Structures are given as structure tokens and as C-alpha cells.
Amino acid sequence: MNIELRVNEQDFRLVVEPDERLLDVLRNRLGLIGTKEGCGEGECGACTILMDGKAVNSCLVLAAQAVGHELMTIEGVGDRLHPHPLQKSFVELGAVQCGFCTPGMILSAKALLDRNSQPSEEEIKEAMSGNLCRCTGYDKIVKAVQRAAEEVAR
Amino acid sequence: MDYFRPRSVEEAVTLGQSPGAAFLGGGTDLVLQMRQGKVNPQCLIDVHNLAELKEIRRNGDVLELGSMVTFSEVSDSNLLQDSARALWLAGQTMGSPAIRNQATIGGNLGNGSPAADAIPALLALDAEVCLRSQAGEEVISLAVFLERYPLLAPGTLIWKFLVPLRGWQSGFAKLGRRRALAIARLSVAVALKTEGETVMDLRVAFGAVGKRAFLSPALAARFIGRELDVHWRTEMISGSQELVRETLKTRASAPYKAVAVGGVMHQALMLLQE
Numbered sequence: 415m416n417i418e419l420r421v422n423e424q425d426f427r428l429v430v431e432p433d434e435r436l437l438d439v440l441r442n443r444l445g446l447i448g449t450k451e452g453c454g455e456g457e458c459g460a461c462t463i464l465m466d467g468k469a470v471n472s473c474l475v476l477a478a479q480a481v482g483h484e485l486m487t488i489e490g491v492g493d494r495l496h497p498h499p500l501q502k503s504f505v506e507l508g509a510v511q512c513g514f515c516t517p518g519m520i521l522s523a524k525a526l527l528d529r530n531s532q533p534s535e536e537e538i539k540e541a542m543s544g545n546l547c548r549c550t551g552y553d554k555i556v557k558a559v560q561r562a563a564e565e566v567a568r
Numbered sequence: 569m570d571y572f573r574p575r576s577v578e579e580a581v582t583l584g585q586s587p588g589a590a591f592l593g594g595g596t597d598l599v600l601q602m603r604q605g606k607v608n609p610q611c612l613i614d615v616h617n618l619a620e621l622k623e624i625r626r627n628g629d630v631l632e633l634g635s636m637v638t639f640s641e642v643s644d645s646n647l648l649q650d651s652a653r654a655l656w657l658a659g660q661t662m663g664s665p666a667i668r669n670q671a672t673i674g675g676n677l678g679n680g681s682p683a684a685d686a687i688p689a690l691l692a693l694d695a696e697v698c699l700r701s702q703a704g705e706e707v708i709s710l711a712v713f714l715e716r717y718p719l720l721a722p723g724t725l726i727w728k729f730l731v732p733l734r735g736w737q738s739g740f741a742k743l744g745r746r747r748a749l750a751i752a753r754l755s756v757a758v759a760l761k762t763e764g765e766t767v768m769d770l771r772v773a774f775g776a777v778g779k780r781a782f783l784s785p786a787l788a789a790r791f792i793g794r795e796l797d798v799h800w801r802t803e804m805i806s807g808s809q810e811l812v813r814e815t816l817k818t819r820a821s822a823p824y825k826a827v828a829v830g831g832v833m834h835q836a837l838m839l840l841q842e
Binding site for chain 1: 569570571573592594595596599600602603612614616617640663664665666667669670
């Protein structure tokens with residue numbers, strides 16, 4: 415089937431299977447491999463992207479369901495020369511180790527900061543509760559989100 | 569496989585007549601089940617964005633909740649916080665934020681999981697379900713609806729829920745292996761009407777105890793007409809433990825759940841609004 419997706423402020427015309435997951439279309443058809451597949455069942459959050467500014471698990475959404483929505487993947491958040499405050503703080507505070515969970519972490523954190531620029535520690539933990547990290551122990555991730563929130567507020 | 573995105577409930581119901589049709593809500597269960605090969609629909613009818621199914625509104629003394637209202641929308645609603653607190657609490661604790669942004673209350677019912685979080689809350693709140701099919705509309709009490717096997721006839725769309733606004737207090741609590749894990753191991757919803765300190769009416773529902781969520785009128789009956797005091801609470805906790813023990817009998821989870829339900833009931837009672 416023919417669909418149009420809007421990803422990172424760009425429009426794409428694509429031919430997809432009706433049962434094709436958004437995750438697979440982003441990675442395999444659009445080459446946006448920053449979005450990762452971990453568990454493939456909505457438990458780990460590695461595939462988190464933003465749909466209309468809200469975090470969703472792209473492994474549980476069909477590409478066809480994303481038509482008409484504004485999508486953002488990690489590639490749309492910032493780049494090497496212009497990192498988002500979250501990307502900067504994650505690197506600076508050692509919140510990135512193997513990095514597999516990081517794109518999903520950043521997008522969940524961005525969804526939070528975009529609606530609540532000064533979250534409490536509890537609110538940060540709640541917002542990130544669907545994202546698993548097996549390296550860091552989470553402490554540095556929470557601190558990185560706090561640091562980014564301070565920078566965004568400034 | 570075919571995929572349709574109807575523009576109205578009418579059109580969705582007409583498309584629902586196609587052989588092998590399945591209605592697609594947020595997809596958090598169905599997309600996974602298709603991938604695992606547990607279901608193989610020939611035709612998907614995507615209703616998750618239908619405006620008619622996304623309304624939360626007060627209509628006189630009834631709250632109308634479209635089936636495609638997401639758990640995030642439930643937990644963000646002040647109206648629900650004030651008037652259907654058990655459901656509002658269920659909306660806050662279901663899954664992770666990303667799951668809540670997609671998953672819908674209608675999908676929660678249609679998927680038929682024993683652990684569906686919204687269902688005990690809607691049972692305690694005495695909700696009715698409105699269904700639509702080619703045959704027309706059907707309004708049925710959720711408690712009665714849950715006795716149907718299979719739950720939904722082919723081509724039947726869960727349209728909306730009607731929750732009576734009676735000024736009752738309600739609460740909900742659940743036990744999960746991990747907070748953001750989608751599946752409740754055990755859940756309890758309580759709704760009650762008081763006059764002064766006396767409990768005038770009461771509905772108690774349980775989830776993930778047996779195949780489907782259920783109400784226990786027998787348990788509730790023992791606590792109506794009594795003062796809502798510490799004895800009431802203590803006996804309600806032990807009463808729910810007995811009930812779960814009897815319901816689960818020799819199941820492997822029985823020794824654990826029959827004890828654990830006491831804590832979950834305690835929490836649900838603590839969360840009753842003033």
C-alpha cells in the first residue's frame with residue numbers, strides 16, 4: 415500500500431505492507447537506524463520515537479497507523495554539531511555506555527521536557543520507566559535529564 | 569492483507585463485515601499478536617483515530633468514554649479524576665508512558681486479557697458497553713457482557729463506555745512485576761456510596777484472578793450497611809483474601825495471590841477519594 419509519512423519534518427512517500435511495523439519502515443526503508451529494536455514487544459523502550467510529541471514504541475505501531483502524525487526519531491533531535499541539551503548532558507555525564515538504549519531514553523526524556531521543563535526526580539523516573547538500560551544503573555541517566563532540564567530552562 | 573482507515577463508525581461497521589476483519593485500536597496488543605502469528609486477520613480496520621471514538625464527555629449524569637480513548641487521555645482527564653477515580657488510577661498505572669500513549673480502553677476490553685487494567689475499574693464503576701454492528705446498537709452492562717464466550721461476535725465494534733455519575737467514591741490498585749511492565753499480576757477496584765460513615769452501596773471487582781475480571785456481589789453484600797471504619801477495612805482485606813483463595817483453588821498462583829490481594833485491597837481503599 416502507498417503511504418505518506420512525515421518524519422523529522424520531512425515528507426516521505428513509501429510503499430509498505432499493511433502489517434509492516436513503523437520500526438521496520440524507519441530502519442529498513444528510511445535508513446533511520448538510530449531507532450533500535452530490543453525486545454520487540456513494548457517492554458524495553460529501545461524503539462521509542464515521538465508521535466505528535468508523545469513517546470510511543472515503534473515496534474507496536476504499524477507504519478500505516480502513523481500516517482497523518484508528526485514523527486520524530488533520534489536523527490531529528492540534534493546532530494554532532496548541534497546536539498540537543500539532552501544529547502550533550504548524556505555524553506558529558508556518562509549516561510551513555512553501550513548506547514543501545516540511548517535513542518529511546520533521549521526521546522522519552524524529550525517528550526517529558528517538552529511538556530514539563532522542570533520535572534522532579536520522581537517525574538523523570540516515571541517518564542523513563544518504559545526504557546530499560548542494562549549498563550548504567552540509571553543514576554547517571556536521571557542526572558543527565560536533570561542537567562538538560564536546567565540548561566533548557568536557562 | 570487489506571488495511572482500511574474508515575472515516576466514520578458507520579463505515580467501520582460496514583467494513584467489519586469483510587471476512588477475517590479485525591478492528592485495530594492502538595495496536596499495542598494486536599500488532600504484537602500478528603507478529604507472533606497468534607492472530608492472522610485478512611483485513612485490518614484501523615479505528616484508532618476516529619474522532620467519534622475518542623470523546624470523553626459528560627452527558628447529564630452519565631460519562632461517555634469512546635473506545636479509542638487512550639490510557640494517557642484517561643490519566644490526563646480532570647473529569648475522570650473527579651468522577652471516575654478508579655479508572656483514572658488504572659490509567660496512570662497501566663504500562664509505561666509509551667504504552668499508555670497508544671493503548672486504548674476499548675482495546676483493553678476487546679483483547680480479552682484476564683489482566684486488563686481498565687476492566688476491574690469499569691466494573692466497579694458499573695459501566696455499560698455500547699457495541700455497534702450491522703445489526704445496530706447494543707447497550708449492555710459490562711458485567712453481563714464479560715460472561716459472553718466469545719466476547720465479541722465477528723464484525724462487532726466496541727463503540728463506547730457509559731459510566732453512571734452517582735457521586736460514589738472509587739479506588740484502584742494493582743500489583744505488577746515491574747511498574748512499567750504492561751501486565752497486572754493482580755488488581756482490585758472498589759466503588760462505594762456512603763452516607764455519613766455508613767456504606768450504603770458497594771461494588772468490588774478483581775482483575776487477573778481467573779480468566780476474566782469479575783465483580784463479587786457476594787463479597788460486597790457483607791459490607792453494605794456497615795460503618796466504614798478500621799474493622800470494615802480489616803475484614804474487607806481478609807474477605808478478599810478468602811475470595812481469591814476460593815476462586816483460584818489449586819492453581820499455582822493461588823498461595824501467592826490469596827495473600828497478596830490483601831495488600832492490593834488495602835492500597836485500593838487508601839486511594840478512595842474523600
